[in-house]
Each structure stands twice: as C-alpha cells, then as structure tokens.
Amino acid sequence: MNLGLTDKVVIVTGSARGIGAVIAAEFAAEGARVVICDINAEAAEATAQTLRDKGGQAIAVETDIVRADSVAHLVDRTMETFGQIDVLVNNAGVVKDSLLIKMTEEAWDAVVDVTLKGTFLCTKAVMPIMAERRSGRIVNIASRAHHGNPGQANYSAAKAGLIGFTGSQAREQGRFNITVNCVAPGFIETPLVRALPHYEKIKAKTIENTPIPRLGREEDIADAVLFLASDRASWITGEVVHVTGGRYSN
Template structure:
C-alpha cells in the first residue's frame, strides 16, 4: 500500500530510541525525509546515521523541546535542509513516578513541561510552514495513562492535556488542511520501560489484562503514525487512536 509519504518532511521528537526511533525509521522507509530530534546529540546523530546507512534520508538535530530558541533552530534547520515541514510527531516525554504526596515539584514540572510545553513549542514552530503549503500532519503521542494511573499524576495529567491540545489544534488548523491527532499507546516494551525497577510487575499486569495476549512493540505505534501521517487519514482530525491491545482500565 502506497501511503504517499515519499518526499514528505517529518520531524520526530524524542526519536533517539524507543517509539520515536521506530517512528522515524518507518517514515524514512516510506520515503520521507526525517529529522531525528533528541536532547542527547549523540543519540540523535547515531539514529540518523543508522537510518541513512540503509539508504534513507535522515539528519539528527539535538534540541531540548522545552527551550523555545532550540526549537526555533530545529525548525529552521529542517527548512534549510529540506525546504519545508509536513509532519510533526510530538513524542518527547518520560516518567518520574511517585504518589502525589511524595512528588517533588521538580518532577511535576519536568514531566509536564517536556510533554505539554514541548508539544506547544514544536507545533508553534512548524505551523507557519504547514499553513503556507496548506498541508500538514500533527501527531501527538499521548498514553493510555490519560485515563489515570496511580503514581503518575504528573504523567497522566500531561498526557490527558495533550489530548485536549490535539482537539483544540484540530479545530484551529483544519481550514489549512492540517490535521491533528493523538495516539495513546498502552504498555510498549521499549528500552526505557525494560530498565524500570517495576518492569516485571508492569509486564505481568499488562499480559494479564490485555485482550490481545502480548506486549506492545514500538513498531505497533510506528504503524499508527504512518497511517495518521498519510493521505488516507486526511479526513480524520481531533481524534485519539488507542493502541493498547484492547486494554483501557488500569
């Protein structure tokens, strides 16, 4: 199936590893020019080099998505390299789990700022290019945690906020043929997840509660991103696609 992504230009944040890397690889395989963005310059460069070594088009740009000037430089570098921005995948984020009574303010700010402020800054930076060409795809990586998870008040709030952001953005930008959608992954087995001290407990809970009897893979989310980035999803906007193996409750 041709998704008509050849020649499109995509920025993927938090793309050095995990879901972001899988998304960047999938977009590049479909013929898109991909900008790998990560706060770690070495990780961003390594992922871009790995994709380019397979004959695809990719560059790495280090950027802190919470830094407005860094994000502006990211957008400018993308346009300098490829002339436009067609697709933005707001994927950057992480967890710092604690019950609210034990959560330092710094942990709240770090998680909420990276997920929500990062999406705001990156989206604002690329919209002028999309508006000018009357075409764009904003894909925000939320989480099943938007329904609420104990010990994740910061993460759940940020991911729920991202869905509200998506809906409002869809209403604002539809007239420019720009769609905005969210993806809510369930338990996805990434390197960061495997490194969690609670990994085995979380894995077992997911396997026990998933109607689809396996864990999610980064490629499952990448496939959803490809669809929402394509022309085939051109009449879908303001929506949230749950990729959870059928699991919704905690």
C-alpha cells in the first residue's frame, strides 16, 4: 500500500530513542524527511545519523518542548532545511510514578508540562504553516493509561487531557484540511521496560490480561502513526486508536 509519505517533512518529538525513534525510522523508510527532536542533543544526532546511514533524510534539533523559544527554533530550523512541515508527531513524554499521597508537585508538573504544554506549544507553532498550505497531519501519542492507572495520577491525567486536546483541534483545524488524531499504546516492550526489576512478572500479568497474548512492539505503534499521517487517512480526525492488543482499563 502506497502511503504517500515520500518527501513529506515529519517532526517527531522525543525521537532520540524508544518508540519515537522507531516512528522516525519508519517514516524515513517510507521516503519522508525526518526531524529528530529531543532534549538530548547527542542522542538525537546519533539517531539522525543512523537514519542517514540507511539512506534516509534526517536532521536532529535539540529542543526543550516546554519552552516556546526552543520550539520556535525547532520550527525555524525545519523550515530552513526542508521548506515545509507536513506531519507533527507529539510523542515526547516522561514518567514519574508514585501514589498520589507521595507524589510531589515537581513530579506532577514535569509529566503534565511535557505531555500537555509541549504538545500545545509544538502544535501551535506548526499550525500556521499547515493552515497556509491547507494540509497537515497531527498525531498525538496518548496511552491506555487515560482510563486511569494506580500510581500514575499525573500520567493518566495528562494523557486524558491530550485526548481532549486532540478532539478540540480536530474540530478547529479540519477546515484547513488538517487532521488531528491520537494513538493510545498499551504495554509496549521497550529496552527501558525490559530493564525493570520485575519485568518478567509484569510481562506475565500483562499478557494474561491482553486478548492478543503478547506485549506490544514499538513497530505496532509506528504502523498506526504512519497510517494516520498518510493519504489513506485523509478523512479520519478526532479519533483515538487504541493499539493495545485489546486491553483497555483492566
């Protein structure tokens, strides 16, 4: 299936490693021009170089997405290099888990700011460019945690807020032929997850509660993102695609 992504310019936030890096790699493999956006400059450049080594077109831009000036630099650098912005994937996020009674204000602010303020600033910055061209795709990475997870009041609230933001922007920006959608991953097997002290126990419990009995792969999320960013999804907006193997709130 031709996704029509050749030469599209794609910004993926938080893409130096993990799910974001895999999303960026799949876009590059489809012929898109990719901007690796991350607060870790060294890791971002390494990821961009890996894509270039494979024949892709990619640049790295160090970005703190909770700062408007840093986001403005990201957009300026992208436009200077590639001349357009077709797709924004708001992937960046942080996790600072604890029970609410032990959760610090700093932990709350860090998670909510990266997920919500970062998405707000990045989306606001690219929207005039997309609106002028009357074309664009925004894909926000939420989580099945939007249903509410114990020990993740900050993360669950932020991801639920992201879904509300997605619906709002789908309605605001549709007249410009801009679609705005969410992908809500389930439990994804990443290097960070495999390094958890109780990984095997967590894995077994997750599989037991998942209708398709395996952990998710980073590629599962990337595949959904690329579809929503493609010409094949031009009349899909305001949606939340749960990529969870059928596992929702339990």
